[in-house]
Amino acid sequence: MTARVFVPLVGANGEGAQIFEAIAAPEAPEAHPARLSPQISELFDFGLYGIGQNVREAAMRFIAARREKLWLNRSNGRTQPWHLRISDLQVGRLSEENARSAGLGLTLAAILQAFDRRPDIVFATGEIQLPSGPGEQAVGVGPVGGLRGKLALIGDYLVQHRKALEGKLVTVALPAKAVDGRPVKEMEASTLTRLEAAAKECGARIQCVFADSLDAFEDALGPFKLTEILTPKRAAALAAVLAVAAIGFATWHALSTAKINLAFEPIVIGGAADADPAPQRAHYDKTADKFELLERCYDAQREPLVVGGETLILRVRASDALPLASRVRPPRFFIAAVSRAADPVLLDAEHFRPMGAQPSADASVLMAAVPVEPVEDEVRLFVVATRDANVEITAVQDGLRKALQGLSGAAVLATTTTYLQDRLGDEIAYQFKVTTDPDACPT
Numbered sequence: 001m002t003a004r005v006f007v008p009l010v011g012a013n014g015e016g017a018q019i020f021e022a023i024a025a026p027e028a029p030e031a032h033p034a035r036l037s038p039q040i041s042e043l044f045d046f047g048l049y050g051i052g053q054n055v056r057e058a059a060m061r062f063i064a065a066r067r068e069k070l071w072l073n074r075s076n077g078r079t080q081p082w083h084l085r086i087s088d089l090q091v092g093r094l095s096e097e098n099a100r101s102a103g104l105g106l107t108l109a110a111i112l113q114a115f116d117r118r119p120d121i122v123f124a125t126g127e128i129q130l131p132s133g134p135g136e137q138a139v140g141v142g143p144v145g146g147l148r149g150k151l152a153l154i155g156d157y158l159v160q161h162r163k164a165l166e167g168k169l170v171t172v173a174l175p176a177k178a179v180d181g182r183p184v185k186e187m188e189a190s191t192l193t194r195l196e197a198a199a200k201e202c203g204a205r206i207q208c209v210f211a212d213s214l215d216a217f218e219d220a221l222g223p224f225k226l227t228e229i230l231t232p233k234r235a236a237a238l239a240a241v242l243a244v245a246a247i248g249f250a251t252w253h254a255l256s257t258a259k260i261n262l263a264f265e266p267i268v269i270g271g272a273a274d275a276d277p278a279p280q281r282a283h284y285d286k287t288a289d290k291f292e293l294l295e296r297c298y299d300a301q302r303e304p305l306v307v308g309g310e311t312l313i314l315r316v317r318a319s320d321a322l323p324l325a326s327r328v329r330p331p332r333f334f335i336a337a338v339s340r341a342a343d344p345v346l347l348d349a350e351h352f353r354p355m356g357a358q359p360s361a362d363a364s365v366l367m368a369a370v371p372v373e374p375v376e377d378e379v380r381l382f383v384v385a386t387r388d389a390n391v392e393i394t395a396v397q398d399g400l401r402k403a404l405q406g407l408s409g410a411a412v413l414a415t416t417t418t419y420l421q422d423r424l425g426d427e428i429a430y431q432f433k434v435t436t437d438p439d440a441c442p443t
Helices: 041-046 049-067 096-101 103-114 147-160 189-201 214-221 232-256 393-403 410-423
Strands: 003-009 018-025 083-086 121-124 127-129 140-142 169-175 205-211 260-264 280-285 290-293 305-307 311-320 332-339 345-347 363-371 377-386 426-435
Touching: 003 096, 003 103, 003 147, 018 103, 018 147, 041 049, 041 083, 049 096, 049 103, 049 127, 083 103, 096 103, 103 121, 103 127, 103 169, 103 214, 147 169, 147 189, 169 214, 189 205, 205 214, 260 377, 260 426, 290 311, 311 377, 311 426, 332 363, 332 393, 332 410, 345 393, 377 410, 393 410, 410 426
Parallel strands: 003 121, 121 169, 169 205, 305 426
Antiparallel strands: 003 018, 018 083, 127 140, 260 311, 280 290, 280 311, 311 363, 332 345, 332 377, 377 426
16 A cells, blocks of 8 residues: 655746656665665655655654654554655656655655555645754744645646546645745635635545644644554553463462472271381281281380381371372372492382372372391481472482492481482481391380
């Protein structure tokens, strides 16, 4: 789509009367060899490039003034691209006087295209006057000569194209003052009356705009408002969407990383349960194919004692710190064992088995039977839980072994505790001593 404005021309001596079209199109022309501005480069061959520079500046000022009214900031608006050219002239290059009088028509074409306005028929003649003083914003419309002859050309156009003008609105843009300073509306009253009659005979309506600045055309040809990229309504909707997304992401992140509460529970075998929730010694009865719980045993410092070759039974309850967290990301469980004398061992959740019914979404009761090697040692047993589905048990175990290189004694146990917390997350630990003396604990 292009914007078109008719520009009537009459020479100072009354010769060279003609009407050409000022055309503003979105398509850019081919690059000019002299690297002229592409918005006005096609005016060069008609002697209009100098006026085109004023036109370009006037259009940019007009647009900039509307940008100041935009919501949010001056960049929050877009205009349509415009590039000026004119229809064929009966003469090659325009005189300086005619070139100046074409300024208003060219500027209106650029503005109409920039703001995507498409009035029916527009005629314009007037000189563009850029602000000269500091702080001035409005672009002025100055007087031009030969005005009566130009109005006569417009009347001739109406008569010649009467069939195409039926139902149209014809806008005639004129300077407010004549060359001698008199108001154009009064000075050319009779000619304007004849124009109104000619338009009426065509079935068209006519409006004349007498302007001292470009802003005067707002009511007749506007509104000249930039299309806002982000409107308050869109911003509110976007903010709502982002808020919902942020809440959703925060909720998902909170649930997917929610703490897993771990606690030892009393061992239940054969319907009986010990009141103490700590892991308990057990003996495996091959004949009955079941574990038999043994009495708890302690050394002189009241540290739990287990005889090598026995089994340590542990029962753990795991629950979500946040409801439904396990539905978002189910936990994985590990058993880790580290001692002063042996390499650390990390076992996956396959060594757990559920007790009774299937665990619920937010809590599970799990049991493990850990065989105890018959080696005098001090062991710390960990039950570790994580929601990270990408944890590789081999990599964690290799990293733990590297972290423990060169360490001994209590440092081994303390380093393991910190390492598992950093790499996996939530854990619970049970520390005991292993003895090879079968008489050290009751059977």
